[in-house]
Amino acid sequence: MSIAVTQAGHTHIPHLEAELLRWVGSGESLIEVACLDALFPPGKLLRPILCIESAKAVGGDVEQVLAFAAGIECLHVASLVHDDIIDQDPVRRGRATTAEQYGLAEAVAAGDGLSMAGLAAMLSGGPAAERVLDAARIAVEAARRMCHGLMRETELRGDLTCGLPTVLNVIHDKTAALIAAACQAGAILAGATPEQSQALRQYGEQLGMAFQIRDDLLPYTAEDQVTGKTAISDVANLQPTLPVLLAYEAADDADRDRLTTIFRGGIDPVTAHRDILAVMTRTGAVAKAAQMASSSAEQARAALTGLPDATRLAELATTAADRQR
Template sequence: MTVVVSHPLIPLIEAELRRWVGRGENLLELTFLDALFPSGKLLRPTLCVESARAVGGTAEAVLPFAAGIECLHVASLIHDDIVDQDPVRRGRASIAEQFGIAEALLAGDGLSMAGHAAMLSGGPADRVLAATRVVVDAMRHMCLAMMRETELRENLLCGVPAVLAVIRGKTAALISAACQAGALLGGATHAQVESVRRYGELVGQAFQICDDLLPYTVHDRAAGKSAVSDVANRQPTLPVLLAYEAAGEADRQRLVTIFGDDVDPVTAHRDVLDIVTHTGAVTEAARQARTNIDDAHAELDALPAPGRLAELAASVVARHP
């Protein structure tokens, strides 16, 4: 499902991406193009550019860096699909499914290098260095969180705080970094950078919560990925843990069985859907996402020209009632 559907920056970002990944003249470039297009939400590069604008910068000066962030993000998705053994990404075959695991690993590595090249391609050296440091640090936290996520598989006793920590590292860190980078490149003050950092973190948390809700609220095709993926991988997400905490003994035992035994994924997903729905876990997770967005909106008061940042934040939770 697309979050940003008509933002005027999308054609500019897509053109910049094509400039950095080639025209498909070899297998590596073909994997890049297949992973990037049709483009997804482009939330991170859009937030990067809009954060620069919000502090007085220009889109043109930030576009290469923003495109680089999208390359890093999509590279992480390629590798994430290998880890999760997920055959579907954005409603069609993942890179690993289409080209093979070895090719997907190389595509992720290559796309990551293209991203770094784009980010370092120009601009005031001090600003580019500061922005790049922020993004690299976010990528480091993303890797740590993804590894931690594998450790939590099958563990329904890990607790909501543990999953929220994964959300902050795996998703919110890079979204927050995209906002910080844009602000830094736009010449923001320290206080303004801190405001967009917090805004991005809150938007990122809401985004991942909504993503974790998709298997229980929309059809596979609309979700853009397999609805049974998390259950098949026995990955406890926020709605599942909220359901476990709210459930009675019978439902808790059903969840333990699903996440601990070899249960057919389709049957498991149907049972989990029933539990997260009637325990109110879906409603509670959606409420937490909306609270994050409300708090993100409050951070925009410190910016001179927040522009479309409020609209972008609101679009994240528009998928859920």
């Protein structure tokens, strides 16, 4: 089930799409064309929907946070454009990536352009200037953490001994930090109490962990046409994702040696992917990672206790742990 197909998501998507067009442009220049191509058709719109639903959970409304939510999506998509450059991935959301379509230099510029459009949207105004600045500081800090996570991820390539805590920190910085910021910013813009703001930040962090753990599992549990990207990307980049490390830690000597050989490089990615999946199956790593995603989702739901109207946020936490795309 896609997160974007919840009832709440359907309600907000047209407004978010219109707001994105307002800040990115109509395609009158190459950079606008490349940015729009990266944004549309939209993905799950998880982060902006969470921003809006977090505001509503504490009594706010869509108009208070719509521009900010669109800005968050611009920051997120900018990171995807640059991530695809780093990973040399040719496919994103079932289509050619920005770099594949327009060129490497153009993709770098488009990612930067989306980041700047996002900042402009977030700082464009709202219910109170002080709230806008507080929310923007949180979002920018999360974006900074995201850059750290992306860089740290590249440093870990080929290293099966980096350990689960290290990879969990990367997951937090790369994915959970911006999701948490989207939730906390929505709460702040809606005038939440400090306690409500922190509760929604905690919710977002745990939902982000669940989302990324499940994302790391998808190359081994779903088809390319379902995930919208190549299943062998992480393997080709020798990326020790969480389910791979779980398999490595639980493997016997023979399976551990096979994983070590694969992560030295030089093995055909299709063959490597098949062998890794076999080790994961034998060690129970797939089930363990799925259980970790479910546990994080449950912690996310628990953080919502006491909020005035958090039903839709609870539903989003459930789909984050169970999604198949």
